[in-house]
Amino acid sequence: MRVLWFLIYNAAGVPILRLFFRFYGLFNSKVREGLKSRRDLFGSLNKSLSLFEENPETRKNKNVLIHSSSLGEYQQAIPLVEQFNKKNYNVILSFFSPSGYRNAKISYPDAVKTYLPLDSYRNAGKFLDIVNPGIIIFMRYDLWFNLLYIANKRGIKTVMANARYDEKDLTWKIPVISSFKKKLYGLINTIFVIDETDEANYSSRLKTEDTEIIKIGDSKFERVYESAKNIVVNDIIPEEIIKGKKIFVMGSSWKEDEDIILPALDKAVTINRELLIFLVPHEPKETKISAIEKMTESRYKNLKHIRYTRLKNYSGENLIIVDRIGILSKLYSTAYLSYVGGGFKTGLHNILEPAIFNMPILFSNSVKNSDEDEILVKNGCGIIITDTKQFYRIFRKFMEDRKYRDETGEKCRTVFKDSVGIAEKIVNRITE
Numbered sequence: 471m472r473v474l475w476f477l478i479y480n481a482a483g484v485p486i487l488r489l490f491f492r493f494y495g496l497f498n499s500k501v502r503e504g505l506k507s508r509r510d511l512f513g514s515l516n517k518s519l520s521l522f523e524e525n526p527e528t529r530k531n532k533n534v535l536i537h538s539s540s541l542g543e544y545q546q547a548i549p550l551v552e553q554f555n556k557k558n559y560n561v562i563l564s565f566f567s568p569s570g571y572r573n574a575k576i577s578y579p580d581a582v583k584t585y586l587p588l589d590s591y592r593n594a595g596k597f598l599d600i601v602n603p604g605i606i607i608f609m610r611y612d613l614w615f616n617l618l619y620i621a622n623k624r625g626i627k628t629v630m631a632n633a634r635y636d637e638k639d640l641t642w643k644i645p646v647i648s649s650f651k652k653k654l655y656g657l658i659n660t661i662f663v664i665d666e667t668d669e670a671n672y673s674s675r676l677k678t679e680d681t682e683i684i685k686i687g688d689s690k691f692e693r694v695y696e697s698a699k700n701i702v703v704n705d706i707i708p709e710e711i712i713k714g715k716k717i718f719v720m721g722s723s724w725k726e727d728e729d730i731i732l733p734a735l736d737k738a739v740t741i742n743r744e745l746l747i748f749l750v751p752h753e754p755k756e757t758k759i760s761a762i763e764k765m766t767e768s769r770y771k772n773l774k775h776i777r778y779t780r781l782k783n784y785s786g787e788n789l790i791i792v793d794r795i796g797i798l799s800k801l802y803s804t805a806y807l808s809y810v811g812g813g814f815k816t817g818l819h820n821i822l823e824p825a826i827f828n829m830p831i832l833f834s835n836s837v838k839n840s841d842e843d844e845i846l847v848k849n850g851c852g853i854i855i856t857d858t859k860q861f862y863r864i865f866r867k868f869m870e871d872r873k874y875r876d877e878t879g880e881k882c883r884t885v886f887k888d889s890v891g892i893a894e895k896i897v898n899r900i901t902e
Contacts (some may be wrong), residue, residue, distance in 0.1 A: 472619075475653050479615050484590050491588070497824065503568040508585050515600050518582040522560050535562045535603040535694035537586060538821050540570035546632050546690040548895055549893030555580055557901060562601050563850050566612055589614040598624065605900055607631055608658070618657035629900055630661040632688050634841060635671035642675055662896055666689045684899070687892040691885065694822045706870050707804065711784055715746040716806040716869065720753045722819035723811035727834070728762065732808060736770035736860035739788050742869050747773070748801050750792040752811060752819070759793045799823050807868050807875065809833060809855070818843055825851065826886060828877040830868055832861065850881040 495501040499611030534554050538544040544563065561581040565571040576583050587593040594616035606621055607629045621628050641647045655661070655672075663669050669685040676683070686857050720731060728749075739745050751758050759777065766775050766789065776787040778794055792801070802808055802824040810821045813834030821842050824831050831852050834845045846852025855861045868875045 471649070472653050472656070475650050476615070476619055479650075480591055483615070484588075486592060488588060488590075504566075504585070507568060507571070508587060511583065511585055511587050512596060512600060515582075515584045515597075518584065519560075519562070519600065522580065531675075532558075532602045532675060533560045533562060533601060534605040534607065535564060535601050536607045536609065537564045537612065538570055538574075538609045540565070540567040541573050542570075542608035543612070544570055544574045547607075549633065549689045549692045550607065550897060551578060551581060553893050553897035557897065559901075562603065565727070572752055586614070586617075589616045591616050591620070592654050594620050598626070599807065604635055605629065607900075610634060613658070615654055615657075618654065622657050627900065628658045628660075629896075630655075630658050631663045631896055632690060633663045633668060633672065635663070635668045635675075637671065643876060652676060652679060655679065660684060660900070662686045662899075670712065682819075686895055686899075689893045692890055692892050694820075694826050694886075706800050708781065708784075711781065712746065712804060713807075714744060716742065716744050717746050717748065717801075717804050719748045719750065719798075719801045719805040719808045719824070721750045721802065721808060721810050721824070723809075724760075724815040725832050726814035727809070727811035728765070730834075730858050732766070732770055732773070733858050734865060735789075736772045737862065738869065739772050741866075745788060745869070747789045748778075748792055748805075749789060750798050750801065754793045754795060756793075756898075764793055803827050805829055807832070807865070813837060813843075813855075821846060821852070822885075825882045827879075828882045830875060832864065845885060846882070849884050851878055851885070 488754065491501055491505060495505050502719070509744055522778065536547050536550060538547050544565070547563070551561050551563070555578055559580070561578065563576065563581060563583040564586040565574065565583065571583060571585055574583055574840060587597050594614070597617070598620055603621075603626055605627045606617075608631070613630070619627060630669070641651055652675060655676055658681050660682045661672055661676075662684050663672055664685070666685060669683055672681075699857045718735070725730075735745075735747055739747075749762065751762065763775060766773050773789045774787040775791055776784060776788040778792040778797075782788070792798075801805045805824065805827065807830055808824040809832040810819055811833075812819045814836050816839045818833055818835060821831055821833055825846060829851075831846055832855050833843060833852065833884065834855050842874050843852060843854070853864055857865070868878070
């Protein structure tokens with residue numbers, strides 16, 4: 471059956487994929503960028519790998535390929551990269567999306583980044599010839615048949631890390647598609663899953679395959695934990711501005727979030743004079759910042775705003791609109807309470823960032839894109855927001871009852887308590 475799917479995939483699947491990306495690239499700038507950047511992929515990759523300064527014949531089993539679909543998966547891969555560096559492996563980080571490739575900051579001397587080529591049999595073979603990995607790790611998903619098929623034939627160890635089984639994914643249940651999917655996943659030697667439910671689901675679906683399923687946890691929690699240890703607040707907010715304040719951080723907000731939250735905050739600041747709000751838009755472009763300022767001035771008379779980049783002129787404003795990127799995590803570290811945006815629009819942004827600082831996390835999950843919301847709610851430190859009245863009631867309760875706030879936030883500790891060391895366990899299991 472595996473050989474049959476190999477023939478079908480290369481006869482029909484690959485040509486359809488190629489045609490789809492070329493057509494879609496006519497209308498989508500990101501797809502167009504990805505196609506353009508892949509034109510000299512193999513030449514660029516050869517040049518990058520020459521930095522390892524080793525004879526290609528000596529690199530087998532010293533190179534590890536870690537594939538991430540986009541930036542979010544790369545963030546989960548960072549703890550693994552650090553562990554492989556400790557073991558003196560060369561790390562090749564591959565990406566599918568242009569945003570992941572462009573925004574991934576590689577700060578390791580023995581690591582390079584590259585695009586993954588279109589998954590034709592020729593491309594996949596040539597890619598593996600150049601990279602010559604002893605191990606291939608896929609972060610969470612984004613599997614490619616030819617790459618796995620050839621790796622399997624060559625005896626390259628294949629691994630999937632931070633795997634989540636999506637019970638709503640109908641492709642596991644549609645007869646023909648599920649057959650292909652089982653053979654695709656069956657090309658993986660080991661799948662590291664997050665919890666018992668994932669372990670049971672993957673074991674059931676892949677019971678006819680030789681894939682090993684291991685419950686080990688999620689390395690992204692470890693990444694958040696390690697990042698939080700290096701935060702210094704004084705370099706972003708003057709002490710005299712935040713002293714004596716109860717800080718509320720509204721992170722990665724969209725208009726849909728602002729329309730729900732800001733009316734309640736406009737009322738809350740008249741009662742809680744110590745309240746200081748940091749509003750961090752999802753994309754702090756000038757048009758977005760200006761729109762928030764105009765909306766605030768016209769609708770919310772009690773919210774007095776100032777831009778973050780103009781804090782040298784601060785004169786007691788209770789709403790600071792953050793028009794700079796890269797400081798959200800530091801702002802969360804100062805917060806008494808936080809709200810994470812995106813749940814009303816495109817899906818939640820990183821709700822683990824504030825959770826590491828042991829505070830209640832408010833958010834909507836109207837649009838589902840992850841499982842972190844369920845984890846926080848289950849542990850008791852995540853609260854789902856549905857409308858303005860409900861938010862105001864919950865917000866006032868936390869503002870007026872410090873003990874309740876602290877007890878709720880403390881429950882976030884259980885989310886991270888078993889996360890440290892997961893990446894090390896995964897890498898040790900793979901390399902030993």
